[in-house]
Amino acid sequence: MPAKIALAGLGHEYVNPFTRERVLALDGLGLEVADGEFLTVVGPSGCGKTTLLNILAGLIVPTRGAVLVDGRPVTGPGRDRGVVFQEFAILPWRTVERNIAHGLEIQGVPRAERAAVVRRFVELIGLTGFEKKYPHELSGGMRQRVAVARTLAANPEVMLMDEPFASVDAQTRITLQEELNAIAQATRKTILFVTHNVEEAVFLGDRCCVLSRRPGRVKALVPVDIPRARRTWTLFTSDPAFSATKDRVLRLVREEVGGEEAER
Amino acid sequence: MNRLGAPLRGVLPFVALVAAWTLVTQTGLVSALFLPPPVDVARTAWELARDGSLWINILASLGRVLLGVAASVPLGVGLGVAVALNRRLAPVVEPIVSFFNALSGIAWLPLAITWFGLGWTSVTFIMFNTIFFLVFFNTLVGVRTVPRIFENAVRTMGGSRRHVIFQVLIPGALPSIVTGLRMSIGFGWRALIAAEMIATSTGLGFLIYNAANFHQSDTILVGILTIGLLWLTTDRLVLQPLERRTIERWGLVSTVEP
Amino acid sequence: MTLRWEVVATWLALLAAATAAWGVAAATLPLPDYYLPPPTAVLATLGDLIAKGILPTYVAESLRRILQAAVLGLAVGVPAGLLLGMSRRAAEFFYPLLNFFQSVSGIAWLPLMLVWFGFGERTILIAVNYTVLFPVIFNALLGVRSVPRLYVDALRTLGASRWRIARDVLVPGALPSIVTGMRLGLAYGWRALIAAEMLVGAHGLGFMIFNAQNFHLTARIMLGMGIIGVLWVVLDYFLLRPLEEATIARWGIVQR
Numbered sequence: 001m002p003a004k005i006a007l008a009g010l011g012h013e014y015v016n017p018f019t020r021e022r023v024l025a026l027d028g029l030g031l032e033v034a035d036g037e038f039l040t041v042v043g044p045s046g047c048g049k050t051t052l053l054n055i056l057a058g059l060i061v062p063t064r065g066a067v068l069v070d071g072r073p074v075t076g077p078g079r080d081r082g083v084v085f086q087e088f089a090i091l092p093w094r095t096v097e098r099n100i101a102h103g104l105e106i107q108g109v110p111r112a113e114r115a116a117v118v119r120r121f122v123e124l125i126g127l128t129g130f131e132k133k134y135p136h137e138l139s140g141g142m143r144q145r146v147a148v149a150r151t152l153a154a155n156p157e158v159m160l161m162d163e164p165f166a167s168v169d170a171q172t173r174i175t176l177q178e179e180l181n182a183i184a185q186a187t188r189k190t191i192l193f194v195t196h197n198v199e200e201a202v203f204l205g206d207r208c209c210v211l212s213r214r215p216g217r218v219k220a221l222v223p224v225d226i227p228r229a230r231r232t233w234t235l236f237t238s239d240p241a242f243s244a245t246k247d248r249v250l251r252l253v254r255e256e257v258g259g260e261e262a263e264r
Numbered sequence: 265m266n267r268l269g270a271p272l273r274g275v276l277p278f279v280a281l282v283a284a285w286t287l288v289t290q291t292g293l294v295s296a297l298f299l300p301p302p303v304d305v306a307r308t309a310w311e312l313a314r315d316g317s318l319w320i321n322i323l324a325s326l327g328r329v330l331l332g333v334a335a336s337v338p339l340g341v342g343l344g345v346a347v348a349l350n351r352r353l354a355p356v357v358e359p360i361v362s363f364f365n366a367l368s369g370i371a372w373l374p375l376a377i378t379w380f381g382l383g384w385t386s387v388t389f390i391m392f393n394t395i396f397f398l399v400f401f402n403t404l405v406g407v408r409t410v411p412r413i414f415e416n417a418v419r420t421m422g423g424s425r426r427h428v429i430f431q432v433l434i435p436g437a438l439p440s441i442v443t444g445l446r447m448s449i450g451f452g453w454r455a456l457i458a459a460e461m462i463a464t465s466t467g468l469g470f471l472i473y474n475a476a477n478f479h480q481s482d483t484i485l486v487g488i489l490t491i492g493l494l495w496l497t498t499d500r501l502v503l504q505p506l507e508r509r510t511i512e513r514w515g516l517v518s519t520v521e522p
Numbered sequence: 523m524t525l526r527w528e529v530v531a532t533w534l535a536l537l538a539a540a541t542a543a544w545g546v547a548a549a550t551l552p553l554p555d556y557y558l559p560p561p562t563a564v565l566a567t568l569g570d571l572i573a574k575g576i577l578p579t580y581v582a583e584s585l586r587r588i589l590q591a592a593v594l595g596l597a598v599g600v601p602a603g604l605l606l607g608m609s610r611r612a613a614e615f616f617y618p619l620l621n622f623f624q625s626v627s628g629i630a631w632l633p634l635m636l637v638w639f640g641f642g643e644r645t646i647l648i649a650v651n652y653t654v655l656f657p658v659i660f661n662a663l664l665g666v667r668s669v670p671r672l673y674v675d676a677l678r679t680l681g682a683s684r685w686r687i688a689r690d691v692l693v694p695g696a697l698p699s700i701v702t703g704m705r706l707g708l709a710y711g712w713r714a715l716i717a718a719e720m721l722v723g724a725h726g727l728g729f730m731i732f733n734a735q736n737f738h739l740t741a742r743i744m745l746g747m748g749i750i751g752v753l754w755v756v757l758d759y760f761l762l763r764p765l766e767e768a769t770i771a772r773w774g775i776v777q778r
Binding site for chain 2: 529532533536537551556607613614616617618619621623625626627629630631632633634637638702709710712713714715716717720721728729732735738740743744746747750752754755758759
């Protein structure tokens with residue numbers, strides 16, 4: 001079966017417009033993501049994870065290489081690839097329900113149908129009663145839930161998530177991860193999840209893609225063989241298989257970080 | 265004291281002021297020619313209201329403001345958005361607009377009179393300049409400072425350029441636009457009064473300047489009070505709440521006075 | 523504002539283009555001469571008025587008046603606003619009055635001042651100083667009232683006296699508002715000055731352009747307008763705005 005997402009020889013170079021300095025963010029990256037797979041991407045800071053995601057989202061045009069989604073090249077952003085950003089990107093001037101409905105609005109879904117979908121998702125993310133609130137009235141965790149719900153409600157083919165839980169407190173983060181896990185199970189969406197947090201990457205991913213330090217390449221692909229239905233944080237902290245995988249990924253990432261430090 | 269309520273507390277200072285004013289004129293500290301007592305002013309106000317001249321002048325002034333707003337605001341917002349969208353044009357236009365903004369409305373008057381003569385056209389031209397550039401500038405800056413991430417969010421949902429403009433850029437710029445609107449009407453109102461003193465024969469500015477020629481201090485004071493009250497009510501009852509609601513709705517910190 | 527040379531180059535190009543277009547329009551449009559003098563005429567006027575010493579005098583006069591109002595605003599308006607703000611009763615009492623008097627610009631008082639003092643320097647100064655003073659007092663008052671109660675309480679628990687609290691908390695906390703008030707006051711004041719100079723005479727840039735209109739000296743009008751704009755831009759952009767930003771950057775924006 002053809003891969004949902006296929007990257008081949010992906011390279012990207014940034015040119016600083018002021019200093020004319022060139023930075024190679026990605027170099028010869030090749031990756032395939034299967035349909036319905038939850039792939040997490042980890043790596044040391046600056047390894048190009050966000051660049052990779054932005055290229056997939058169509059927000060950046062790579063300087064080299066091919067990006068195919070469903071066999072078709074990516075030419076720009078589109079509703080087939082939904083993005084949950086790191087910072088709160090839900091519109092401050094829209095209520096919770098209008099934010100969640102936004103993707104549907106753009107797609108031209110009629111109002112009654114929109115309302116039904118929104119209601120379902122509001123319930124899914126546990127924000128019943130908060131439909132008419134504005135983002136500034138919500139906590140960080142709640143805002144990110146709305147962001148996830150917005151992307152989900154628009155029903156994209158692929159979900160791209162850029163460290164969505166980074167700015168949320170530890171307690172809430174765990175809850176959100178478990179919720180995301182449940183959603184992934186229920187919807188079977190293809191998800192590419194970027195994070196710098198190794199535990200998060202292992203907890204959530206079917207496979208964990210470890211990127212090398214800059215310029216980013218695929219260093220390793222580590223499968224996480226625990227069935228999704230069994231994944232909870234308690235299991236994560238107690239199960240030896242889980243721990244072993246986590247240690248492995250951590251070691252791989254550390255190598256890259258260590259190598260970077262050795263270079264300096 | 266608290267139970268007397270806010271409206272009363274708002275009125276009390278003015279009552280005190282009028283009392284002090286009466287006292288000053290009563291004791292002959294200041295000649296009635298210079299500072300007529302409140303009762304005289306009230307009487308003149310009544311007369312001017314009765315013979316309609318007060319209303320005519322109020323309407324003339326307000327009409328000019330509205331005309332100025334109607335002419336400048338849509339154009340200012342439209343151009344502001346259009347220019348802001350062009351990433352290369354925007355940083356160039358910004359200082360130019362800023363300069364014209366700095367050219368106060370009243371400074372246009374001699375040129376306006378040269379071109380259009382005395383009367384409505386000149387005054388409207390000044391109102392236009394005063395309001396247009398500020399609204400243009402604020403819209404431009406407002407749109408440019410909308411965080412990129414909101415635009416990205418809408419685009420990754422498949423939103424078109426139109427979606428980005430109307431669902432992200434304009435709402436995002438709205439606090440800045442409304443602030444610009446409020447400030448420009450403030451400047452515009454003041455420029456109007458000055459312009460009416462010079463270039464027209466109707467309006468509140470004309471009323472008080474003309475009265476000065478005849479040393480009619482009471483008429484002047486009626487005019488001044490009217491000018492102050494009109495601006496106060498328009499600003500505090502209409503413009504400021506609008507500004508505050510827009511800003512607070514967006515969850516930004518409001519620096520608008522309460 | 524980072525001045526990239528591409529932007530500067532574009533400005534210069536635009537300026538050249540605009541000037542050229544202006545020159546062409548002046549030469550070709552079927553209007554009386556005094557409607558649209560060519561750019562060269564404006565430049566010639568510049569040289570002429572500087573040589574005659576008229577322009578420097580007028581500029582100096584206008585600047586003198588506005589700067590004097592600024593000094594008064596700073597020396598009198600700021601302390602007045604701060605003191606009023608420190609007492610809740612006083613603040614509540616004077617707030618509506620200040621609001622009202624601020625709504626009546628100095629220019630509206632001009633006719634009354636003409637009756638009292640006639641056409642002269644004093645009339646202009648009163649109008650301009652009035653215009654600058656009220657926003658300054660008003661904003662200083664608001665600034666003090668907006669300092670979070672928390673900071674005051676914190677210092678009280680350290681045993682600070684009222685004077686100490688005023689010095690260490692209220693004044694710095696009100697500073698952003700004060701600077702904003704100065705900016706606003708001077709913006710209104712500059713405009714009121716030009717208007718007052720037009721109405722009263724007694725030299726100054728406002729008088730210059732108004733007088734020029736009587737003699738159809740349009741080049742002089744345009745020159746005057748340009749200088750008025752440039753002076754304000756210089757004042758606002760290079761003095762007031764950096765001051766405001768420095769204050770806010772240092773203290774953080776005072777939140778309500």
